[in-house]
Every structure is written in C-alpha cells, then in structure tokens.
Amino acid sequence: MINQMMTVVQKRTIAKDTVEMVLQGSTISFVEPGQFVHIRIGTGFSHMLRRPISIANVDGQEQTITVIFKVIGQGTEELQNVSIGSSLDVLLGCGTSYPVQGLELRRALLIGGGIGVPPLYYLAKELRKKGVQVTSILGFQSKENVFYEEEFKNLGACHIVTDDGSYGWHGNVNTVIDSEQIPFDYFFSCGPLGMLRAVSTKLIGQPGYISIEERMGCGIGACYACVVPAKDGKGFRKICKDGPVFPAGEVVL
Amino acid sequence: MELSTSIAGLTLKNPVMPASGCFGFGKEYGQYYDLNQLGAIIIKAATKDARYGNQTPRVAETASGMLNAIGLQNPGVEAIVEQELPFLQSYETPIIANVAGSTVEEYVYVASRLAKTKAVQALELNISCPNVKEGGVQFGTDPVLASNVTESVKEVCGDVPLFVKLSPNVSDIAEIAKAVEAAGADGLSMINTLTGMTIHLPSKKPLLANKTGGLSGPAIKPIAVRMIYEVRQQVTIPIIGMGGITSAEDVLEFLLAGANAVAVGTANFLDPFVCPKIIEALPDVLHEFGFESVDQAIGKGHERGYEYISRT
Numbered sequence: 001m002i003n004q005m006m007t008v009v010q011k012r013t014i015a016k017d018t019v020e021m022v023l024q025g026s027t028i029s030f031v032e033p034g035q036f037v038h039i040r041i042g043t044g045f046s047h048m049l050r051r052p053i054s055i056a057n058v059d060g061q062e063q064t065i066t067v068i069f070k071v072i073g074q075g076t077e078e079l080q081n082v083s084i085g086s087s088l089d090v091l092l093g094c095g096t097s098y099p100v101q102g103l104e105l106r107r108a109l110l111i112g113g114g115i116g117v118p119p120l121y122y123l124a125k126e127l128r129k130k131g132v133q134v135t136s137i138l139g140f141q142s143k144e145n146v147f148y149e150e151e152f153k154n155l156g157a158c159h160i161v162t163d164d165g166s167y168g169w170h171g172n173v174n175t176v177i178d179s180e181q182i183p184f185d186y187f188f189s190c191g192p193l194g195m196l197r198a199v200s201t202k203l204i205g206q207p208g209y210i211s212i213e214e215r216m217g218c219g220i221g222a223c224y225a226c227v228v229p230a231k232d233g234k235g236f237r238k239i240c241k242d243g244p245v246f247p248a249g250e251v252v253l
Numbered sequence: 254m255e256l257s258t259s260i261a262g263l264t265l266k267n268p269v270m271p272a273s274g275c276f277g278f279g280k281e282y283g284q285y286y287d288l289n290q291l292g293a294i295i296i297k298a299a300t301k302d303a304r305y306g307n308q309t310p311r312v313a314e315t316a317s318g319m320l321n322a323i324g325l326q327n328p329g330v331e332a333i334v335e336q337e338l339p340f341l342q343s344y345e346t347p348i349i350a351n352v353a354g355s356t357v358e359e360y361v362y363v364a365s366r367l368a369k370t371k372a373v374q375a376l377e378l379n380i381s382c383p384n385v386k387e388g389g390v391q392f393g394t395d396p397v398l399a400s401n402v403t404e405s406v407k408e409v410c411g412d413v414p415l416f417v418k419l420s421p422n423v424s425d426i427a428e429i430a431k432a433v434e435a436a437g438a439d440g441l442s443m444i445n446t447l448t449g450m451t452i453h454l455p456s457k458k459p460l461l462a463n464k465t466g467g468l469s470g471p472a473i474k475p476i477a478v479r480m481i482y483e484v485r486q487q488v489t490i491p492i493i494g495m496g497g498i499t500s501a502e503d504v505l506e507f508l509l510a511g512a513n514a515v516a517v518g519t520a521n522f523l524d525p526f527v528c529p530k531i532i533e534a535l536p537d538v539l540h541e542f543g544f545e546s547v548d549q550a551i552g553k554g555h556e557r558g559y560e561y562i563s564r565t
Contacts, residue, residue: 221277221281222276224306224326236305
C-alpha cells in the first residue's frame with residue numbers, strides 16, 4: 001500500500017449514477033488487476049471513512065489509473081463533484097489481485113455485475129496481453145445502467161444482460177451461463193453478494209476467482225470490519241487484506 | 254522538547270499510542286512505518302476463547318465520526334500470546350493488552366494469562382465495549398460491578414499495571430472512576446465509544462447489522478475532554494485519554510484536561526500514518542502554547558489563571 005496525492009485529470013458520467021474518473025500519480029505501477037484504491041473524501045473530518053473503489057484501467061505511459069464508482073450517498077456524491085485538476089488523497093495497491101501471471105489458461109470467462117464490472121475490464125486487458133481468449137457476461141439492472149460494452153467487445157465476446165430485459169439478455173448472468181455453455185479454464189467474477197452466490201453455486205467445482213465488496217474501516221486489515229467466514233469452518237478472511245479477490249469456494253458467501 | 258512521560262511506572266518515549274481495536278496487533282501498520290516511533294501500542298481486545306464477532310456491515314460513517322460494531326473479534330488469548338505478541342515484542346515500544354470477558358472469571362483468566370507472559374507492559378481492562386451482548390459495558394456502568402471486576406483482576410496482575418477503560422455511556426463517569434481507583438486500578442483509559450445508531454433511508458433499516466454501534470471520531474471529542482476533566486478532579490491515578498483525537502493540538506487539549514497520555518483510534522482509518530505525524534508535530538505545538546515538555550502540560554487546564562478566555 002502506498003499513500004499519495006493523485007490529480008483528477010478526467011471525469012465523465014458513463015451510465016446512470018456511474019462516474020468514470022482518471023487519476024494521475026507517480027506510483028501507478030504498484031497497482032494490479034483486482035486491487036482497489038482507498039480514497040479520502042474531502043480534507044476535513046466530515047467523512048471519517050475512506051471509500052474503497054475498484055480500478056478499471058491503468059495507463060503506464062500516462063501514469064494514470066481509471067476508477068469507476070456509483071454515486072450512492074453523500075461521500076460518493078462529494079467525490080463526483082471533485083473538479084478536474086484537484087488532488088485526491090489515495091491509498092494505492094490495497095488488497096489482493098487476480099493472479100493473472102500465475103495461471104495457466106487459454107480461455108477465461110469474466111462475469112460481472114453492476115459496479116463489479118470495472119475491475120474485470122483491467123483484468124480482461126491483462127489477460128489479452130497474455131494471449132488469453134476472453135468472454136464476458138456483464139449484468140446490469142436496466143439499459144440506463146449499462147457501461148463499457150464497447151470496451152469489453154474490443155477484447156472478446158461480450159454478453160450484456162439486464163434484470164428488466166430493457167437491453168441485451170433478459171434475466172441475470174446465470175441466464176447467459178445456462179444458455180451459452182461458454183467453455184473456459186478459469187472464471188473471474190465480481191459483483192453484488194447475491195450474484196456471486198448464484199455464480200459460485202452454478203459453477204461449483206470449476207476453477208475460478210471471485211471479488212467481494214464490503215463496507216470497510218481501515219482498508220489494510222487492522223480493524224476487522226470487513227470479514228467473511230472461511231468455507232473450511234476455520235476462522236475468517238479479511239476482505240480488505242486477504243481479499244477482495246479470493247479463490248472460488250474459499251469463503252462463505 | 255521533552256516528550257517522554259510516565260504512567261503507572263511505565264515510561265513512554267512520547268504520550269501517543271494507537272487505541273485498542275483500531276490497530277489490530279500491529280502487523281499491518283508495521284508494514285508501513287517503524288512502530289518504535291509510538292509511545293506504546295494498545296492491542297486489540299483478547300477474550301478467553303476465539304470470537305468471530307458480529308455480522309457485517311460492521312461500520313457506518315456519521316457526521317465527523319463513525320459507528321462500529323465489530324463485536325470483539327479476536328483469535329483468543331492463547332493464539333494472541335503465541336501468534337501475535339512475538340511480532341510486537343521485536344519492537345521496544347511497550348505493549349498494553351486489552352482484556353475483555355463475559356464474566357469476572359473470564360476477565361481474571363485472560364488478565365492472568367497475559368500478565369504471566371511478561372510480554373505486555375500493562376493491561377487495559379475493557380469493561381466498556383458496547384457491542385457485545387454479555388459482559389463488556391454492563392461491568393462498566395455499575396460502580397459495584399466495576400469495582401469487583403477490577404479488584405479480582407488486580408489480584409492476578411502481579412507487577413503489571415492495570416488500566417481500566419471506562420464507558421462514557423453513564424450518567425456519572427467520575428463515580429465509576431473513583432470506584433475502580435479504590436479497587437486498585439493503577440490507571441484509567443477513557444473514553445470508550447458512545448452507543449449510537451444510524452438508519453439507512455432507502456431500506457429504512459439500521460445501517461449496521463448489529464443495529465447499534467459505538468460512536469467514535471471527532472464527533473465525541475468534546476465529551477471525552479469533558480469527562481477526563483471531570484474525572485481528573487476526582488482521582489489521582491494516571492489517565493490515558495482518547496476519543497476523536499486527530500492532531501497534535503487535540504493531544505495537547507487532552508493533556509490540559511488531565512490525561513497523562515493519549516490514544517488515537519478512528520483517525521488511523523482516515524490516515525494510516527496519523528500517529529507518527531502527530532508525534533512529529535507535537536513538539537512544535539507544545540512549544541507554540543508555552544510548554545517545554547509533555548509533563549508541563551498535563552492537567553494545566555485545571556489551574557487558576559487558565560480558566561478565563563477572552564471572547565474577543
């Protein structure tokens with residue numbers, strides 16, 4: 001983990017209540033796919049907890065990271081209103097990453113839901129660099145929530161599914177998994193707990209990795225706020241430190 | 254500038270330490286800075302057996318503060334002694350172990366186990382955790398129960414000084430303070446968190462899975478300062494002050510109120526480097542307000558001549 005001030009160089013709304021922000025700093029090489037940044041909101045004490053936000057892209061040449069967050073409360077609303085050119089206090093390199101370099105695979109299935117989609121984009125790009133064939137299933141509530149469809153399509157087959165059927169497939173990510181029977185060596189999933197639970201049940205016994213969201217305190221493993229029970233019945237895992245990426249089946253969802 | 258201070262026979266190189274529950278067992282923060290910079294370290298609460306704690310979500314943000322309901326999650330005193338303490342023992346910084354329990358017997362067991370290791374330099378008796386159903390705060394809100402558990406634990410502490418961590422969730426904190434002092438406490442830690450709640454409007458449900466949690470952060474600082482000021486007038490034992498400290502100026506305020514040392518809690522979450530930053534800033538802040546040592550400032554807020562502040 002590294003603490004640094006990062007400059008907001010770009011900002012745009014990419015879907016309903018969904019903001020893409022590009023941050024520039026000097027130590028972005030520290031960031032791996034699946035890790036999160038822990039961002040301080042404001043400079044005073046009106047927000048005492050940082051916000052864990054996933055990383056959607058890294059540009060080594062420009063020294064930038066792209067983060068995507070959903071505006072769901074006062075903190076993320078304030079973050080949305082930060083002007084271009086201003087600085088944010090960021091903890092970089094938090095949490096575990098998808099083990100891109102350590103895996104032998106030819107075909108990867110990426111399954112994302114809502115605000116769990118962004119880290120899969122950075123992962124997809126890194127997998128493509130290794131020559132891995134990437135297929136994505138991205139679930140959203142409705143058409144107005146959909147983002148990064150073109151970006152994912154540029155990296156491989158991409159299936160969009162919406163809860164209300166207003167765009168793409170009608171249903172949830174499992175609807176696509178059932179219908180398409182996509183071959184893969186590993187699956188990688190990130191999204192709401194309900195989706196991760198459904199995907200893990202559907203793909204039980206198959207090798208894969210999941211990424212979990214939870215409200216955090218310290219973000220470095222000291223406060224025990226974001227824990228999840230271990231599947232073996234022996235203790236727990238800290239989502240901010242032992243995760244957010246876990247091998248499928250390691251924790252109780 | 255002399256930053257060292259002494260509490261219950263324990264010499265600290267400076268008065269700043271991380272508060273229990275906010276710093277784990279030191280390993281995480283130890284990756285980012287040298288823990289030898291700290292005056293002491295108060296480690297996460299130990300119970301007799303391992304505790305998983307409460308359901309998540311366990312934290313929620315509030316105005317200038319946060320609520321937590323971790324529920325004393327810890328691996329149990331045996332695992333703490335065997336797996337956690339050796340790391341901290343590699344530092345020169347004194348370790349203060351927080352002792353929790355559901356019964357007097359459990360408090361005594363845990364305190365005895367920790368005191369016997371000689372790895373910890375002081376104990377902090379946690380009779381004020383608001384997030385567990387049994388034990389915890391019920392001992393800290395009744396002067397008789399507080400006195401009894403203090404007396405029983407003190408018997409097994411040997412040479413290890415015993416600080417009792419007081420709850421602010423009482424109408425008269427000085428009454429509890431006097432009771433535990435009379436029961437043999439070597440010092441006080443104060444304050445623990447205030448019981449609070451926040452409700453999520455879209456779901457219309459409490460934001461914490463436990464419904465209620467302990468409020469900490471700058472929002473509670475004036476309460477902590479007031480309580481320390483009150484208690485300082487009633488007891489002579491040293492006080493470790495805590496509750497919303499974020500800066501060296503806050504540290505000085507607690508010292509003036511009568512604290513002999515301080516603990517920093519929630520601010521570690523906002524800035525993981527806050528403790529060394531406060532320690533670095535402390536000499537200049539003390540000097541700015543006319544002090545040449547930490548000890549000079551302790552209790553100065555009680556002296557005549559410091560009472561009147563111009564409104565201009």
